[in-house]
Amino acid sequence: MSTDSFPTLPPAARVGDPLERIDTPALVLDLDAFERNLDLMQAKARAAGVALRPHAKAHKTPQVALAQIARGAVGICCQKVSEALPFLEAGVTDIHISNEVVGAAKLALLAQAARVGRFSVCVDDAGQVAELAAACAAQGSRVDVFVEINVGQDRCGVAGAPEVLSILQVISAHPQQLAFKGLQAYQGRVQHIRSREERRAAALAASARTAAVVAALQAAGIACPVVTGGGSGSVEFELAGGIYNEVQPGSSAFMDADYGANEYGDALRFEHSLFVLASVMSRVDERQAIVDAGLKSMSAESGLPRVWGRQGVEYAVISDEHGNLRGGAPLPQLGERVLLVPGHCDPTFNLHDELVCLRGGVVEAIWPVAARGLSR
Amino acid sequence: MSTDSFPTLPPAARVGDPLERIDTPALVLDLDAFERNLDLMQAKARAAGVALRPHAKAHKTPQVALAQIARGAVGICCQKVSEALPFLEAGVTDIHISNEVVGAAKLALLAQAARVGRFSVCVDDAGQVAELAAACAAQGSRVDVFVEINVGQDRCGVAGAPEVLSILQVISAHPQQLAFKGLQAYQGRVQHIRSREERRAAALAASARTAAVVAALQAAGIACPVVTGGGSGSVEFELAGGIYNEVQPGSSAFMDADYGANEYGDALRFEHSLFVLASVMSRVDERQAIVDAGLKSMSAESGLPRVWGRQGVEYAVISDEHGNLRGGAPLPQLGERVLLVPGHCDPTFNLHDELVCLRGGVVEAIWPVAARGLSR
Incomplete structure (x- = not known):
């Protein structure tokens, strides 16, 4: 017109x-409250001797991850390979894909990214592991592998030690491409249980299932360097439990109305x-x-x-x-x-x-x- | 690394x-199903002699709007001024902002956009109208104005004819900037009533409230060129009712599980x-x-x-x-x-x-x- x-x-x-x-x-974002949240989470992880690898799925914002790493976080988690790319480009070089990656296109992208940064990924299927190894071979890259175990979320993850051992056989067949890094054990439903005591009980039940798998692997002569998991609602229990040596809280930097409705103790609020x-x-x-x-x-x-x-x-x-x-x-x-x-x-x-x-x-x-x- | x-x-x-x-x-998008939906909606509007102005808030995709206009739609609705900009740039030149726009920054943008395309906007507050007129004066542009009336949604919109008449006085004080175009009467809750008979009754109740305001304005000597409203769940009743001469369905091009759960007649499915x-x-x-x-x-x-x-x-x-x-x-x-x-x-x-x-x-x-x- x-x-x-x-x-x-x-x-x-x-x-x-x-x-x-x-x-x-x-x-x-209220930067003062945000920075207090980051400082508190890092101090608690350091005091417990547990590595902090905060989840970036919560915020998708590279500047947040860099602020966490500056305080001592060992790296970040992402949920998708595509999600990891802006973080990689912003200088985050240690990224765990805390999720299964399936299909040739996604695996090729992961293998390509692993030429630039250090990447790990979750698996719960032997065929998926073989395809991952093939993608890494094609790119000349290497990826750390976590076997995900189901500790009550009933979503992804194998049932127990026998299934882990079976997948480990496939991982060990590709030593140039894959390295077994440990177990991922995440229970999402625990995070939003309102009562702190009930939440603690549910978190401890998930930790006990995790500990049983670690023990069975040890009995089979398999060391499990890293046990990773935990979320903002349960992290106080995972830090204290002695089972996890890496935790993945994401929302704790921000809190939301759902997490805010949980009952917390004074130690980690x-x-x-x-x-x-x-x-x-x-x-x-x-x-x-x-x-x-x-x-x-x-x-x-x-x-x-x-x-x-x-x-x-x-x-x-x-x-x-x-x-x-x-x-x-x-x-x-x-x-x-x-x-x-x-x-x-x-x-x-x-x-x-x-x-x-x-x-x-x-x-x-x-x-x-x-x-x-x-x-x- | x-x-x-x-x-x-x-x-x-x-x-x-x-x-x-x-x-x-x-x-x-399944283009065959999508095009059949567009053709059906346009044919029904044409047969009823009612203008079709589909809502772009549903899809935010200029190519969808252009396909609707090519079939006879008179223009589109947007819910926000910022939302309208990509449509304007894609060649959609007749855009109704079916929502109140408040604040100097948003009004300036609307007034600026109205220099390029034909814009209308909803109002429900006299102060808002005066600010809109000032923004248009600053840009040297003109905007068509719809007074929104509350016909049961209980969200935005004035209660009835006396409030419309009071706002009309402010509109008529700015003839270079503003032109009264008519009434907007939208009842969003009606759209998702599952039973067709109950939905019809609720839609007719909203239409009756609208008709009463139109009649009161006519009695006061005010013509109401356009009565606009309606959604994908109620449009069959608005097309048949003789009150609306413009309808705004958006979801009918796509349907979703929520709209799919409604009961429909054979005429408009x-x-x-x-x-x-x-x-x-x-x-x-x-x-x-x-x-x-x-x-x-x-x-x-x-x-x-x-x-x-x-x-x-x-x-x-x-x-x-x-x-x-x-x-x-x-x-x-x-x-x-x-x-x-x-x-x-x-x-x-x-x-x-x-x-x-x-x-x-x-x-x-x-x-x-x-x-x-x-x-x-």
Whole structure:
């Protein structure tokens, strides 16, 4: 209709902006709380003599991983090979793919990446191991291998020591390409048990299943250099248990409303550092304020977001681009900013291209969520 | 560790690839079913003498909008100004922002976009209208304005005719910048009522509230050129009702498991055209097959995905990167491809950068989901 040039979307925030000037919805990080979370997790792992390999599936943001490694993390976990690539390029050189990788295209990419960094991967099938070895042979690279065992998640992972031994035979047939590194034992369902005592019992049950497999391997003369696993809800028990010598917490750097609903002890309690910043876009109905952040800015399958710093106000209804805030307390006015604690941080990060980092309410940095959308 | 060059992620699919060669997870479109859906929707709107303005929030993909406009759609709806920009750049010149736009930055962008294309926007607050007029004055542009009325969604939108008349006074004070175009009346909750009769009753109730406002405006001497609204679950009733002269269905082009669970009549029944292609990545447990597509590939807040073309197999558990398929029927083998009907198409599109378009099981095109992530 016009010869005017197409408008370009301005940046959501610039370094030095106060919170009130950030365009919404935006994913924001409170750097002070975030750094306290990193320091606490690293100190606890160091005190326990356990290696910390935080999971990057939670945040998909290379700057987060570099901040963890600077504090002493031995490397990171990724869940997909494609997800690992931006981290590798950012200088993270020790990456564990904490998941099974199946199919020629994905294995070729892994073998190629293993020429640049040190990579390990999980397996639970002998045929998959043979294909992995072939991919490494084609690339002239070598990959460390963890056999995943099922310790109660009932998802991936073999049942016990006999199956591990059978897979080890295939691994040992390819000494130029593959090295057995140990066991992965992760129990995801444990993480979200609300009662600390019940969570401890479930974590100890998973650890006991892991210990039994390690013992059976030792009896068969197989050493298991690394036992890796654990998550943000159970890590205090894995650090204390003596079974795991590497832990993989991801969400502890951020916390979310789901993890926040767990009961914790005083020893290992993390702070909310991650928020979705929203604006009130409609105040027609006196009983509610409508904000501009819904399902396209936060995942809701693990529960609705919590409204931060406004006691008595709740996020009551979520739709694709809207949220209905309600409550007895005074509601924010039209145009006012609101901070929301997302229900589940991992899929929420995966909706955003940028993480706006604040210190004292002012933008200090903008970090690219470089692995956003990389699920292959 | 090495001077090897960083691996780059190869494309997930290339034109001419068979389905089996597409890397997973991938968002795929069955072009034949999609085109039948577009043709059916356009034919029904034409027969009813109602303008079709499909919602682009569902798909965020300019090629989809262009295919709809080529069949007779008068333009599109977007939910955010940022979302509209890739459509504008792709040649879609008539865009209705079916939502309130609040704040100087967003209004400036809208006013700027209105110099290139024809834009309309919803309002429900007099102050918002004055700011919109100021933004248009600063850009030398003009925007059509719809007053949104609440017809049962209880989200945005004013209560009735007196509030519309009060906002109209502000609109009419800025004749160079703003033109009153009509009413928007959308009832989102109606869309997902399973029973067709109950859905019809709820849709007619929303239409009756709309008709009452139109009549009150007419009695006050105000003509209402356009009444816009409706969604894929209710559009058959809005087309027949004589109240709406423009409808906004988005999901009808794709359908999803949630819309698929509705009961429909024979007159307006759409096909599933949108799928997430996944691969089986673990088959350790005989009772289940684990696929590589979870919450980062499909939203689940409206229900789990359905497994397509495999009777008796269900997607039983979803986690961030995994899905557990279970059932009495034979389960797919390790590495095998599976098509999944996502629970909710709108937030699912928003997770993907590309839509892989298939005809007869072969890739015909790859369309960028260009407005993915644009929620400002």
